[in-house]
Amino acid sequence: MRYKNLRSSLVLTFFLFFLILPLSQILAQDDTLPPPPPTEVKAGDTPNDNGHSITITWKLSGDDGAGKKNVVAYEILRSESPTGEFVVRGMVPAGNNTYQDRGAKEKEDKNYFPPHKDFYYKVRAKTLNSYSESGVAGPAVAYGQWFHIGKLPVFVGTLAFTIMVLAFISLARKGKEFYVRPLAGIDAVDDAIGRATEMGRPILYILGLGSAADIATIASFTILNRIAKKTAEHKTKIIVPCNDPIVMSVAQETVKAGYLDAGRPDMYKEENIFYLTSMQFAYVAAVNGIMLREKTATNFYLGKFYAESLILAETGSVAGSIQISGTDELAQIPFFVAATDFTLIGEELYAASAYLGREPLLLGALKAQDLAKAIVMLSLALGALAASFHFGFFLKLFTVQM
Amino acid sequence: MRRQLPILIVFVSGVFMIIQYFIPHESFEFIYEYAMDWIIIIGIFAMLLGLWSLTRVSVSKVQTKAPGWGFSVMTLIGLATMLFLGIYKGNKSIAEGTLFMDIFWNIYTPIQATMFALLAFYIASAAYRAFRARTVMSTILLVTALVIMLRLIPLGPLSGINQTLASWILTVPNMAAKRAIWIGIGLGATATCLKIIFGIERAYMGKD
Amino acid sequence: MVTDLTTAIWNTVAVFLTFCIFSFLYKDNPFYKIAEHIVVGVSAGYFAALLLWDGLVPKLWEPVVKQGKWYYLIPGFLGLLMWTRFSKRYSWISRFSIAFYMGIATGVAVPLYVQNYVLRQLISTMLPVHFQNLTGIFNLLIILGVLCSLIYFFFSKEHKGAMGLAARVGIWNLMVGFGAGFGLTVMGRVSLLINRVQFLENYFPSLIRFIR
Amino acid sequence: MTFYERLMQLDRRWIYLAIAIAVIIPVLLPFKVPVYITPEVRSVYNFVENTQPGEIIFLAIDYDPNAMAELHPMAKSIMRQAFSKNIKLIISALSQNGPGMAEQLISQISKEYNKKNGVDYVYLGYKPYFGIVILAMGQNYRIPFPTDYYGTPLDSLPMMDGVRNYDDVKGIIDIGGGNITEYWINYANGRYKAKVALGVTGVMTADYYPFLQSGQVFGILGGLKGASEYERLTKREGEATEGMSIQTVAHLVVIAFILIGNIGFFMSKKKK
Numbered sequence A: 001m002r003y004k005n006l007r008s009s010l011v012l013t014f015f016l017f018f019l020i021l022p023l024s025q026i027l028a029q030d031d032t033l034p035p036p037p038p039t040e041v042k043a044g045d046t047p048n049d050n051g052h053s054i055t056i057t058w059k060l061s062g063d064d065g066a067g068k069k070n071v072v073a074y075e076i077l078r079s080e081s082p083t084g085e086f087v088v089r090g091m092v093p094a095g096n097n098t099y100q101d102r103g104a105k106e107k108e109d110k111n112y113f114p115p116h117k118d119f120y121y122k123v124r125a126k127t128l129n130s131y132s133e134s135g136v137a138g139p140a141v142a143y144g145q146w147f148h149i150g151k152l153p154v155f156v157g158t159l160a161f162t163i164m165v166l167a168f169i170s171l172a173r174k175g176k177e178f179y180v181r182p183l184a185g186i187d188a189v190d191d192a193i194g195r196a197t198e199m200g201r202p203i204l205y206i207l208g209l210g211s212a213a214d215i216a217t218i219a220s221f222t223i224l225n226r227i228a229k230k231t232a233e234h235k236t237k238i239i240v241p242c243n244d245p246i247v248m249s250v251a252q253e254t255v256k257a258g259y260l261d262a263g264r265p266d267m268y269k270e271e272n273i274f275y276l277t278s279m280q281f282a283y284v285a286a287v288n289g290i291m292l293r294e295k296t297a298t299n300f301y302l303g304k305f306y307a308e309s310l311i312l313a314e315t316g317s318v319a320g321s322i323q324i325s326g327t328d329e330l331a332q333i334p335f336f337v338a339a340t341d342f343t344l345i346g347e348e349l350y351a352a353s354a355y356l357g358r359e360p361l362l363l364g365a366l367k368a369q370d371l372a373k374a375i376v377m378l379s380l381a382l383g384a385l386a387a388s389f390h391f392g393f394f395l396k397l398f399t400v401q402m
Numbered sequence B: 001m002r003r004q005l006p007i008l009i010v011f012v013s014g015v016f017m018i019i020q021y022f023i024p025h026e027s028f029e030f031i032y033e034y035a036m037d038w039i040i041i042i043g044i045f046a047m048l049l050g051l052w053s054l055t056r057v058s059v060s061k062v063q064t065k066a067p068g069w070g071f072s073v074m075t076l077i078g079l080a081t082m083l084f085l086g087i088y089k090g091n092k093s094i095a096e097g098t099l100f101m102d103i104f105w106n107i108y109t110p111i112q113a114t115m116f117a118l119l120a121f122y123i124a125s126a127a128y129r130a131f132r133a134r135t136v137m138s139t140i141l142l143v144t145a146l147v148i149m150l151r152l153i154p155l156g157p158l159s160g161i162n163q164t165l166a167s168w169i170l171t172v173p174n175m176a177a178k179r180a181i182w183i184g185i186g187l188g189a190t191a192t193c194l195k196i197i198f199g200i201e202r203a204y205m206g207k208d
Numbered sequence C: 001m002v003t004d005l006t007t008a009i010w011n012t013v014a015v016f017l018t019f020c021i022f023s024f025l026y027k028d029n030p031f032y033k034i035a036e037h038i039v040v041g042v043s044a045g046y047f048a049a050l051l052l053w054d055g056l057v058p059k060l061w062e063p064v065v066k067q068g069k070w071y072y073l074i075p076g077f078l079g080l081l082m083w084t085r086f087s088k089r090y091s092w093i094s095r096f097s098i099a100f101y102m103g104i105a106t107g108v109a110v111p112l113y114v115q116n117y118v119l120r121q122l123i124s125t126m127l128p129v130h131f132q133n134l135t136g137i138f139n140l141l142i143i144l145g146v147l148c149s150l151i152y153f154f155f156s157k158e159h160k161g162a163m164g165l166a167a168r169v170g171i172w173n174l175m176v177g178f179g180a181g182f183g184l185t186v187m188g189r190v191s192l193l194i195n196r197v198q199f200l201e202n203y204f205p206s207l208i209r210f211i212r
Numbered sequence D: 001m002t003f004y005e006r007l008m009q010l011d012r013r014w015i016y017l018a019i020a021i022a023v024i025i026p027v028l029l030p031f032k033v034p035v036y037i038t039p040e041v042r043s044v045y046n047f048v049e050n051t052q053p054g055e056i057i058f059l060a061i062d063y064d065p066n067a068m069a070e071l072h073p074m075a076k077s078i079m080r081q082a083f084s085k086n087i088k089l090i091i092s093a094l095s096q097n098g099p100g101m102a103e104q105l106i107s108q109i110s111k112e113y114n115k116k117n118g119v120d121y122v123y124l125g126y127k128p129y130f131g132i133v134i135l136a137m138g139q140n141y142r143i144p145f146p147t148d149y150y151g152t153p154l155d156s157l158p159m160m161d162g163v164r165n166y167d168d169v170k171g172i173i174d175i176g177g178g179n180i181t182e183y184w185i186n187y188a189n190g191r192y193k194a195k196v197a198l199g200v201t202g203v204m205t206a207d208y209y210p211f212l213q214s215g216q217v218f219g220i221l222g223g224l225k226g227a228s229e230y231e232r233l234t235k236r237e238g239e240a241t242e243g244m245s246i247q248t249v250a251h252l253v254v255i256a257f258i259l260i261g262n263i264g265f266f267m268s269k270k271k272k
Helices: A002-026 A149-173 A184-199 A215-234 A245-261 A280-294 A308-318 A330-339 A347-357 A360-388 A392-396 B004-020 B026-063 B069-087 B090-094 B099-130 B136-150 B158-171 B173-197 C005-025 C030-066 C070-086 C091-125 C134-152 C161-211 D003-008 D012-028 D039-049 D065-084 D099-112 D130-139 D180-189 D202-213 D223-233 D239-271
Strands: A039-045 A053-059 A073-079 A087-093 A098-102 A119-126 A131-133 A137-140 A203-208 A238-242 A273-275 A298-304 A322-327 A342-345 D056-062 D088-092 D121-125 D172-176 D196-200 D220-222
Touching: A039 A119, A053 A119, A073 A098, A073 D130, A087 A098, A087 D130, A098 A119, A149 A360, A149 B173, A149 C091, A184 A203, A184 A215, A184 A298, A184 A322, A184 A342, A184 A347, A203 A215, A203 A280, A215 A238, A215 A245, A215 A298, A215 A347, A215 B173, A215 C091, A238 A245, A238 A280, A245 A273, A245 B026, A245 C070, A245 C091, A273 B026, A280 A308, A280 B099, A280 C030, A298 A308, A308 A322, A308 A330, A308 B099, A322 A330, A322 A347, A330 A342, A330 B099, A330 B173, A330 C161, A342 A347, A347 A360, A347 B173, A360 A392, A360 B173, A360 C091, A360 C134, B004 B026, B004 B173, B004 C091, B026 B069, B026 C030, B026 C070, B026 C091, B069 B090, B069 B099, B069 C030, B090 B099, B090 C030, B099 B136, B099 C005, B099 C030, B099 C161, B099 D012, B099 D239, B136 B158, B136 C161, B136 D239, B158 B173, B158 C161, B158 D202, B173 C091, B173 C134, B173 C161, C005 C030, C005 C161, C030 C070, C070 C091, C091 C134, C134 C161, C161 D012, C161 D239, D003 D239, D012 D239, D039 D065, D039 D196, D039 D220, D039 D223, D056 D065, D056 D180, D065 D088, D065 D099, D065 D172, D065 D196, D065 D223, D065 D239, D099 D121, D130 D180, D172 D180, D180 D196, D180 D202, D196 D202, D196 D223, D202 D220, D202 D223, D220 D223, D223 D239
Parallel strands: A039 A137, A203 A238, A203 A298, A238 A273, A298 A322, A322 A342, D056 D088, D056 D172, D088 D121, D172 D196, D196 D220
Antiparallel strands: A039 A053, A053 A098, A073 A087, A073 A119, A119 A131, A119 A137
């Protein structure tokens, strides 16, 4: 089939070269003459997909970007048999030589693309008033893959990092101790809880606006647990208003566990970890009220925050509370840095629970993060060298092809 | 049973979802979509817990006549009204033009827009308080913020220089800062997930 | 625009609530408390109704009842288990639902964070460095900025000596980013206030016209 | 407490009051503050100024109502400038939700200057696949648009007589709120060597400056600020100038308070 295709396109090229070309020069500006057709059309399963797509490639028409330069677009046509009726499946602008013919995976969908079925393709080069068609390519069959080759760098990265984390944790388990440098925001936590105790005022802990599926919120749970333990030891009240019912449920378990760790399960009060509303600014309005009326001595803002970050931080500063913040939401870090006393920036938020608990296993995971960072930095330096000296292959190692 | 089995569930579902990402086949695509629906559906059911919590806190304020209990009555009325209006006519209850949506547009929306607008005031007071040239770090913060804000101020020929400087800040050091933070977040978040999946961090599950 | 009595009343409510919130700038007061408490109840009720009709119905009711996807009963059952939290004695059963929730959420996140936050940022920072024009030099500065800022995030090494210097440059670079982020946002926040003032500006004349 | 210490600890309500005044007064009593005209805006203005009456400029309105606040003032100023100089316009609207909005704008401004459709301007309207449309117009406007927005064949419009493609217009000004802008640069300029200038939203501005440096575009109007500069150049101040004046004053207030805080800080430190 392919061979025949090639031959027909050769014939066509020959024909074009000796007949159409001189003619077209005579009728130089006449767009009614068809352009040379696209050649070497190939159709095959789209790699790394769910099995509802075929990729078509071709060689550009002679008038695309060269010759008369009057090709505007390519149309891609499909048929179920080489001689059957071809229907237009899509169009791409001139200069492009690939097209992915994809469809829905649901059988009931109008645009359903059946896998494991033979299809034939043609590509049409279009000018203003005319077009020309390539030979027929195919049959091509769409089928799904069981591994996404383009995601290999992600796979390797994930696997390597997982091994590093587990390795350092097992080292820690064997009793190896890891040093961690002091972190200003963390050192402030003890002082802040102590201050609340002295003043006899409650501590406010805000988990942010994220759901329990946001990793920043999950990191915040781990910090909340350590802080709840400390507040239980100090017999200080901790208030946790939530904006998501699941977050509330998990926060209740987390705080309760903290009180148990401190040996004070009797002091745990579920009603202090409550739900307000899920709507952003209604929630913020209520938290503002809590800060001013409960006169909280210390406010923690740790998790996912959006525009409300600054409203909370400014209201807290009006109330005279000590404020410790941390988020992975890039746009909000500046406001926390400006308006709160201590800010855990990005990765520091994720490291905080290890710092607070000083549990060796978690410190081991921190060490793994540092090792990964060192590898990233080394790769970056090598990558920059590779880019400067045009070693494309090195960059490809890190490129994810979706 | 109370703790070990949930930890095992986290491990199995977590590892499965990681592997799923690398398999483009449609059977796994289906599982992914199905799993995301699990999260949504569990979240929807939990809403009743949320409503119960809000009601209980408000009612107990009213019962104990805590300071400002009258305001809690307003919360309860607002909640009950919206729940009733939002349910009594089936799924037509939340269509445009109903009292339900009128309340949304004329009570919720103006309050949320005004809360949002408060930021114009707070950004000014935060800038006043925070941007003092106390240390090298705060001076850097202050100077960059000034350069960026001065874009909008006519400074004659200096505006041209400031414009160049501002767009350099945005495209060079600002870009570098973002990238570094993102990489750090990527590693930190991944490590946090792994700690959850492998059951090293399990406080969120509660004890007993 | 005020055109009839209903909109006149609604608009007046909206304007009143707008002033209630603005009054918070002076200090906490009963008017703010009114707006605050109403909006908490109203928004929670609104959200719950929305979850019911736009969440529960299309995600659970329709798949099971209309499309016969019985397997959607499993997450429905896990959802029901969350309600064991109403009882102190059986609340531990809700852990099964939470376990699935957390397992799925963290599992989905791992490769995405590795890909979008680590690899993608890494590859877009692998820029060619040269000295033919400013771009090549700026690329070098970006790379150095990223390296120093990453050193700042090292937890297991003390920031001393060369490492300390790099970490300090790193945190300075981060501060430049934060200053820029802060400065850029002022304009958007002022726009929000302008919109609010314009809302009030439109309300009063149109109310007067209506009363006349 | 000394005077300088007091400067450091102003009650924040004074700051709120200053911001309120800075925003409310200009909304009620419009005024204008001086504006520095950046060269990338001036070059767009000069380009239109130097176009001769009867020549054609291509204006691409590639945004939808979401971006109106920032981009509508640009489109208005440019259309007014062109019509007042009897320059003809070919206008397209390739953003999916934009054509209706663009039509309203065109009919409004053309009435102001008593300009006729088909004679003084042509409105092509919308076609899907903007990449292909932009490429095809480089061949001939009639490929993607056999008729104009109102259904009249281009061949029967007097203004389109002998006007085939980008070669027959003086240049292209694309006002865009999304990724269509890139296609004008890559296709119209990259492939057909048309002169292209841009109007973009504030958040997009920094991303498009590199194209100015590389000479692929000859001018950029960036966000509300670019729009207000343009209004100032065309001596017809409108919404952009008003909005920008408020912004300028509000920014000045913020900067002033930062300075006050720092003066207080330095002076009280000096005393000790």
